Amino acid sequence: MTHASPEAVGLDPAALRDELFELWNRKDLKTLHLAALQGFSKLPEPLEAILTILEGCPGKQKGRGHTLGHHILMEFHTWMKEHPQVTLSSLSDQQALVLQRRALSLLTDTQPSFVDSLISIYQLCTLDPSILQLHIKSLQALKYYKEAAVLAIKLNLQNELNMEEICVPLILQDKLPLAESYVTGHHHLEQQLVTLLDSWCHPSFSVEEIRKHVTCLSLSRHSMGQIQPKLLTKHVLRLVEKFSIDQGLCPNALHKRRLDSLRFLMYKHFVEKSMTEENWCDHVQYVVGNDRELQIQLVELLVRYSCLRKAAQWSLRYNVPRHRLPCGVWETQQSLPLHLQQVQPSASSLTEEWMPPESHLQKFYQVPLSQDQVHFVDTPEALQRCRDIVLKEGGIVGVDMEWQPTFGCISSEQVALIQLAVSDHIFLLDICAKGFCQHPDTVSFIRSLFSEQNLLKLGYGMAGDLKCLLATWHQFLEEPLKMEGVLDLLNIHQKIQQGKSNRTHNGPSEVLVGENSAEKGLSLLVQQVLGKPLDKTEQMSNWEKRPLRISQIRYAVADAYCLLDVYAVLSRTPASFGLPADLRSISPSQSEKGKDKKQKNKQANEIKQACNKKECQGAQRVSPSCSDIEKRLLCGEKPREDSPPLPPQQLRVVCDNMLQGLGRYLRCLGVDVVMLENTDDHREAAKLAQTEGRVILTCGQPFQSLRSQVGEGRCLSLDCSEKARDQAIRVLKHFNVQPTPSDIFSRCQACNSDQYVVVPREDMVSMLHQRGFLQDPETDYTQQTSNQLEEEKLTSSVTPDLPRYALQCRWAPLSGLDPDTLTFPGGAPIQLHTVPPTILPRIRLFYVCTRCGKVFWEGSHFGRVLSMFQDIFHITDEDEESAAAPVTAAQ
Numbered sequence: 001m002t003h004a005s006p007e008a009v010g011l012d013p014a015a016l017r018d019e020l021f022e023l024w025n026r027k028d029l030k031t032l033h034l035a036a037l038q039g040f041s042k043l044p045e046p047l048e049a050i051l052t053i054l055e056g057c058p059g060k061q062k063g064r065g066h067t068l069g070h071h072i073l074m075e076f077h078t079w080m081k082e083h084p085q086v087t088l089s090s091l092s093d094q095q096a097l098v099l100q101r102r103a104l105s106l107l108t109d110t111q112p113s114f115v116d117s118l119i120s121i122y123q124l125c126t127l128d129p130s131i132l133q134l135h136i137k138s139l140q141a142l143k144y145y146k147e148a149a150v151l152a153i154k155l156n157l158q159n160e161l162n163m164e165e166i167c168v169p170l171i172l173q174d175k176l177p178l179a180e181s182y183v184t185g186h187h188h189l190e191q192q193l194v195t196l197l198d199s200w201c202h203p204s205f206s207v208e209e210i211r212k213h214v215t216c217l218s219l220s221r222h223s224m225g226q227i228q229p230k231l232l233t234k235h236v237l238r239l240v241e242k243f244s245i246d247q248g249l250c251p252n253a254l255h256k257r258r259l260d261s262l263r264f265l266m267y268k269h270f271v272e273k274s275m276t277e278e279n280w281c282d283h284v285q286y287v288v289g290n291d292r293e294l295q296i297q298l299v300e301l302l303v304r305y306s307c308l309r310k311a312a313q314w315s316l317r318y319n320v321p322r323h324r325l326p327c328g329v330w331e332t333q334q335s336l337p338l339h340l341q342q343v344q345p346s347a348s349s350l351t352e353e354w355m356p357p358e359s360h361l362q363k364f365y366q367v368p369l370s371q372d373q374v375h376f377v378d379t380p381e382a383l384q385r386c387r388d389i390v391l392k393e394g395g396i397v398g399v400d401m402e403w404q405p406t407f408g409c410i411s412s413e414q415v416a417l418i419q420l421a422v423s424d425h426i427f428l429l430d431i432c433a434k435g436f437c438q439h440p441d442t443v444s445f446i447r448s449l450f451s452e453q454n455l456l457k458l459g460y461g462m463a464g465d466l467k468c469l470l471a472t473w474h475q476f477l478e479e480p481l482k483m484e485g486v487l488d489l490l491n492i493h494q495k496i497q498q499g500k501s502n503r504t505h506n507g508p509s510e511v512l513v514g515e516n517s518a519e520k521g522l523s524l525l526v527q528q529v530l531g532k533p534l535d536k537t538e539q540m541s542n543w544e545k546r547p548l549r550i551s552q553i554r555y556a557v558a559d560a561y562c563l564l565d566v567y568a569v570l571s572r573t574p575a576s577f578g579l580p581a582d583l584r585s586i587s588p589s590q591s592e593k594g595k596d597k598k599q600k601n602k603q604a605n606e607i608k609q610a611c612n613k614k615e616c617q618g619a620q621r622v623s624p625s626c627s628d629i630e631k632r633l634l635c636g637e638k639p640r641e642d643s644p645p646l647p648p649q650q651l652r653v654v655c656d657n658m659l660q661g662l663g664r665y666l667r668c669l670g671v672d673v674v675m676l677e678n679t680d681d682h683r684e685a686a687k688l689a690q691t692e693g694r695v696i697l698t699c700g701q702p703f704q705s706l707r708s709q710v711g712e713g714r715c716l717s718l719d720c721s722e723k724a725r726d727q728a729i730r731v732l733k734h735f736n737v738q739p740t741p742s743d744i745f746s747r748c749q750a751c752n753s754d755q756y757v758v759v760p761r762e763d764m765v766s767m768l769h770q771r772g773f774l775q776d777p778e779t780d781y782t783q784q785t786s787n788q789l790e791e792e793k794l795t796s797s798v799t800p801d802l803p804r805y806a807l808q809c810r811w812a813p814l815s816g817l818d819p820d821t822l823t824f825p826g827g828a829p830i831q832l833h834t835v836p837p838t839i840l841p842r843i844r845l846f847y848v849c850t851r852c853g854k855v856f857w858e859g860s861h862f863g864r865v866l867s868m869f870q871d872i873f874h875i876t877d878e879d880e881e882s883a884a885a886p887v888t889a890a891q
Contacts, residue, residue, distance in 0.1 A: 010042075016049075017052075017057065037078075070110075073117050074117065088122060101131070129157065133161060149182050152182065164196060170182075176226075177701075191243075194236060195250070200227065201232050205229075262284070275537075299315045312333045312336055314343060354370075364535040365558060367554075373426060375425060377428060379433075383445055389422060390449070399458065400556070401468060403415050413468050417431060450482065450484070459489065460525070469481070487567075496528065520692060535554075535558070648746075651695070653673055653697050656699070669865075671747075672752065682702040689715075695714060696714060718730065728869075749854070750854045757847070758847060764846050768835065773832055
């Protein structure tokens with residue numbers, strides 16, 4: 001054998017190890033480097049000797065960058081490049097096998113670079129697969145699940161091992177990304193992983209079934225919290241898209257997503273009342289489809305949310321078997337006359353006119369065009385006229401697109417309508433028209449539109465539009481679109497939002513940016529710049545259904561044309577909005593983005609060192625009157641001990657849909673909280689944070705992607721395994737927010753509004769009679785027993801005309817309530833059905849949220865909240881006296 005260099009003198013490996021160990025302890029790395037290179041050349045059998053050295057090095061198994069063994073191996077790998085004659089192929093097969101087995105035994109919980117070097121030097125990929133498999137299984141027996149998976153990937157053993165044995169422990173330890181890496185590139189394994197996760201989405205699935213098979217694995221509360229249907233459904237559908245897998249392989253996840261979507265639609269239509277009957281019917285039919293269980297769920301939900309008649313109509317439509325009908329539905333079916341047995345379309349949609357009613361004109365932004373200036377484009381001939389008018393050099397075009405909402409059931413949504421607005425025309429490109437979508441002229445026009453550098457295209461949040469374009473026209477993936485002359489007004493809106501703390505502007509309605517506004521996104525920008533928001537009622541429409549309704553067309557036209565009006569106002573007076581003269585300069589270049597990212601990373605590292613809390617990334621707050629202390633705190637810095645506490649009203653957050661319990665607690669304590677719905681993508685949190693200056697509260701995998709979208713210091717990660725109460729305390733302490741008892745219930749628990757109206761008992765009784773909730777009109781609910789009178793006397797000193805949170809919220813006059821419809825100006829009716837008649841004798845005042853109509857009154861909940869968070873409340877002597885009183889809080 002000729003392994004050693006000509007000058008080798010048979011240096012003892014143990015002697016070299018001891019020499020290097022001494023230099024390592026003295027931290028003399030420069031001398032160690034020279035001694036290692038010289039010593040390797042003197043070893044008679046370098047490949048065998050280096051294994052002997054590594055086996056005798058302290059800390060060799062850990063393979064961390066600062067261990068001696070790892071350092072020696074890296075030096076040897078470098079030395080080998082200068083000595084190509086030292087290779088495993090120069091040994092006999094038996095000698096090579098012995099060294100390979102010894103090298104393999106060093107691969108336990110080692111670091112990736114250590115693993116890669118050993119695999120390369122000793123050509124471990126050429127070993128018998130059965131030997132490698134035994135080593136992988138030995139790692140698993142030692143509970144080195146992550147290391148076993150990484151090594152299996154590096155040795156390309158995926159097809160030789162049982163996928164579930166490798167991936168299940170990873171998933172249970174919250175290492176799903178590693179499991180994804182393990183199966184990536186092996187289509188049958190990708191399918192197996194998706195099928196496995198989908199089986200865990202079945203309603204009857206119990207995680208205990210897995211624990212029985214992985215008894216040696218100790219699972220944390222956090223890891224167990226990740227194995228629940230909502231999160232698993234997201235992962236399954238994401239992987240279906242990532243791996244291009246047939247959705248038929250994940251029936252449980254699809255059923256769960258559709259069921260959640262159905263519940264969401266019920267809430268939007270019957271509770272929030274923000275969806276028209278037509279849109280609701282269209283979406284329900286899409287979501288339910290041919291799934292019998294969902295059809296039955298729909299009927300059950302209709303009984304709960306609406307009425308027996310509507311439930312009976314839909315049960316007839318889907319021919320639901322009698323034995324699966326809820327109580328009362330079959331009897332209602334039998335009593336319905338023939339003309340009411342079918343789901344009836346709304347009469348209003350059949351008689352719509354182009355000009356909306358006066359109330360709509362007063363409340364929402366209106367397009368200054370007549371109906372004859374709106375042109376449908378669904379043929380090559382009509383497209384040519386559109387091209388001649390739109391593609392004028394030096395022109396400005398408002399661009400918007402609509403697509404059918406899929407509620408996450410299908411990830412790639414396709415464009416149904418493209419709106420192009422110029423000064424005196426609106427063109428609606430009907431992509432659903434037969435033969436029009438893939439016509440060569442249509443594809444050519446879209447390429448020309450976006451590539452014309454001298455034509456300014458205005459949009460808002462165009463990343464979503466571009467995604468749908470690519471899903472609709474795959475040829476734009478093969479030959480990418482050239483995006484020239486495009487201005488995304490979302491970038492400008494973010495600039496306005498960032499500067500709102502130091503500025504108010506003289507807009508048409510003196511709207512302070514983001515101040516007490518229920519609007520968001522483009523509608524908020526239109527309100528801020530033009531004085532009125534957009535009417536978003538038709539936003540969630542079935543845009544693939546033809547013909548489009550008049551209200552849909554009005555919505556589509558307004559969404560595109562408003563971009564022209566907003567840009568015109570901003571261009572005339574940019575300084576009043578805190579913008580530079582050249583609006584196009586706001587969109588940062590790639591180099592600037594890189595600099596910003598480096599700066600943010602530097603600041604984040606400093607913050608981490610100061611806070612010494614890995615999970616807390618801080619947050620950034622934008623407030624019209626934000627002090628330096630608040631700015632530092634809300635940019636992620638740990639508050640100093642002498643910093644004054646913040647009131648809850650100055651913290652504005654958006655909670656991911658995994659933290660709805662936390663959101664309810666924070667809202668209960670006066671924090672301004674927006675909570676994502678169950679069917680919302682977590683990326684919606686980033687949009688809200690950017691447009692409304694909010695801090696993101698999230699947990700689990702979405703944290704990294706959300707933080708990257710809003711930057712360091714704008715996102716706080718929490719432990720999903722913690723109880724919501726503990727999470728709330730963690731958030732309040734992190735931001736140095738100190739609530740007082742008067743903050744409790746200062747915001748509506750249902751909708752986050754901070755505006756109430758006071759309704760005296762006699763008015764509440766009258767409204768309950770009017771709506772038929774009180775059966776005996778002769779009862780005088782103001783008459784009380786002597787005990788009740790005594791109780792009222794006792795509590796009158798602590799129950800003033802307004803509740804404890806009176807100073808922390810806004811109060812509207814009762815005159816704003818419509819006496820006929822009992823609705824507020826925003827359209828919300830008072831939720832009279834939630835008021836039990838039995839409480840009327842003892843409750844003098846009711847407090848009603850003007851946004852959602854929820855009714856509150858003094859009850860026992862206040863005491864429970866006060867007790868639950870007593871450790872963090874700032875309580876004065878007056879508060880202690882008040883807390884000791886019998887009356888406690890709003891229900």
